[in-house]
Amino acid sequence: MKRRDLLETWVAAAAAAALPAAANSTVALMHRAQADLRRLQAHLHFLADPLLEGRETGTRGYDLAAAYVASQFAQLGLKPMGDAGSYALPVPLRTSRLAATAPSLDLCRGETCERLAWLDEFSTRPDLSVLHSDVKAPLVFAGYGITAPRFGLDDYAGLDVKGRIAVVLSGRPPQMPSTEGAHFGNGRTKAELAARHGAVGVITLATPRSEIVAPFHLNRQFADNVAMDWQTPDGRGGSDIPGLRAAATVSVQAAPKLLAALGRDYATLVSDAEAGRPLPRGDLGLVARLVRHSVHGQARSHNIAGLIEGRHPRLKDEVVVLSAHLDHLGKKGDTIYPGAMDNALGIATLLEVFRLLAHGAAPDRSVLVVALTAEEKNYLGSAYFARNPPVSAARLVANVNIDMPILLHDFKDVVALGAEHSTLGDAVARAAADLGLGVAPDPQPEQSRFTRSDQYSFVRQGIPAVILGPGGASFDTKEDGNALMRDFRRQRYHQPGDDLGQPFHWAAVQRFAQLQWGLAREIAQQPERPRWLPGDFFGDLYGR
Ligand SMILES: [Zn+2]
Structure with missing residues (x-):
């Protein structure tokens, strides 16, 4: 599809979604927060549009994506955590x-x-x-x-x-x-x-x-x-x-x-x-x-951060960080790397989770949501953020990171790398069970996923962290989730084919946002702050 067509399609889809979406959120407030599929799709379609030229750190495409995220934060009335009353936290970069x-x-x-x-x-x-x-x-x-x-x-x-x-x-x-x-x-x-x-x-x-x-x-x-x-x-x-x-x-x-x-x-x-x-x-x-x-050379980019203030007089000083990286690989010549799964989809779910959190009763702990830059440049946005947070570092008690959730099948279990190192493991198990999901071990340890995304920057600063993703099991017994995820990694990962033409499993996308929301609530509400388990490897190495 040409760029113009895509833009028109997106605008039309957004317009069609606007009215029923508003009605949906009222219903959701009456019962239980429900992830809104049309919002998720709209975020994904905007962020992975070729107009953003692959959102590479330091480019106009990234800055446009960042402006979109900041605009969403403003609509939700989140407290700006950036410079000069904005949502943008500058990250000084050398190139x-x-x-x-x-x-x-x-x-x-x-x-x-x-x-x-x-x-x-x-x-x-x-x-x-x-x-x-x-x-x-x-x-x-x-x-x-x-x-x-x-x-x-x-x-x-x-x-x-x-x-x-x-x-x-x-x-x-x-x-x-x-x-x-x-x-x-x-x-x-x-x-x-x-x-x-x-x-x-x-x-x-x-x-x-x-x-x-x-x-x-x-x-x-x-x-x-x-x-x-x-x-x-x-x-x-x-x-x-x-x-x-x-x-x-x-x-x-x-x-x-x-x-x-x-x-x-x-x-x-x-x-x-x-x-x-x-x-x-x-x-x-x-x-x-x-x-x-x-x-x-030098470059400048931004993490985009907003806060939901907790309501508990004491626990509100503790801050749970929800993160996902917003940047991707940009373009080579005329070839654009849209990074739909990596990580427009992660940001889309993060935005929807933040909306649900902002509209429901405030959690006990404060929740900080950050869209990170320069993950594709060796996790620099998170490294900088974890060392120079907008609140005092001692207040950060946990990180839940989302990076490239491969949502192509009707996933029935979740993988939470890092969960076994801290009490976050219990929170993950409860949030998963609440949706009838199991918790599976790392299906591909050789991928070393735990140190290949932003949660590791938080771990290195002593903050218990997990990266959440779908497991390989499926509610649809005809599907092999592990094979679908493997094929994605082989054929589309960090390739121009990571685009909007993929067969996203929308019910799974919705469920994944729901899961993230449930986990954020669990962590924000549990009486004890998350801690490394006694004698844990990362706790002993980096804990404070
Ligand atoms: Zn990537």
Whole structure:
């Protein structure tokens, strides 16, 4: 459909929906809050319209989407939590893109050097700190690059990586639990651990397993993407890891070139790692040189935040944060990435949940709703928000995040990653049971979803958090929800095909909004504030 047609269709749909929707909400107030399907559809259709050009952070498309969300907040009479009486919380950003000269990665054994092929054999991101980065250092293989005493793992034991580049396998041992595994398998955790051991860089090796989650060839598609970081008041990068100056990824095909000294072929090494068998670690007899030229700039974007004041004299000081990211990938040339599922749909449900909360009796605790920017830029909007909240940080007691709920089937259970770490698990179970839904474990731990969206930014600030999504079971026994979600990830995720042409399951969309509302009420009403469970991994690591 051409853009004009889409706009006309949307305007017509909105007009048709206006009158009955008003009547519906009156009925809902009399009985029980009911998510309004036409409102959900209208939000989704506006936000995923190609007119917004994929809502990339720092673009006009994102700003238009943000203005839409702020307008919805204003209609509901929410308390503005942004600057100067607005809903907009500025996020100062620095940007970096690769210069015209392609980056290079050379591997040298003595005097003999081999240059890996950019985007075929290695990939790297622009450097956010220095314009011309040139790092040369010996390579040391450190297994998965994980130090996790609680799980009896220390890939750095007996290794000296000071001043060297750590070479690590992508991922983590599969026997680790889903969320802790997501934490240790996360590139950021690995980079922090490497830096803590004195390394100056990290080279991550792709594996057949990582190819399923994040295929190496996608690096080509996003190679000219701008990288971003949030900026501290003194001008440093908020995500900067001091001491770490080089980072690159090497493809499955090229990985053996780095590991020849280990005397074990790559397939065997990976299968040993995945079976938890000990790996040969240590010096690789190679010196690597990574050169990157970057072009720096600045950008400004906004999180959009509004508050429903709680009514309980004491509990209203405690704030439950409901979040979803508003940004997406933008466009490449003339090709627009509409990001309908990721995450126009999440914002649509969030807006409807906020409407239900605003119209019902005020909850005991306060509820802050925030549409986040720069999730697709390494979760910067949430990282900035969780460190610089518009209320004092100690008042934030929980986060419920929605990111890309894949609502293509008549889901019968829910997945709440992170729920098992805190008392939020009980709230999730009650909210689900209230709708006759079960709670399912993570169907795809290898996706490491727990650390791949904004809730992790809250966890890192010690705030109990969950990300809520549909499980694979369906009320319709002919449907295989897990297969539908897998197909979405394979075919449409982060592709132009994540658009409005998908067969959304509208009853499921409505139910999902209902579930979110129920969970928000549960958390806002329960007598005790959410807490990490005693001895919990994340509670011990980040809790306060
Ligand atoms: Zn995304």
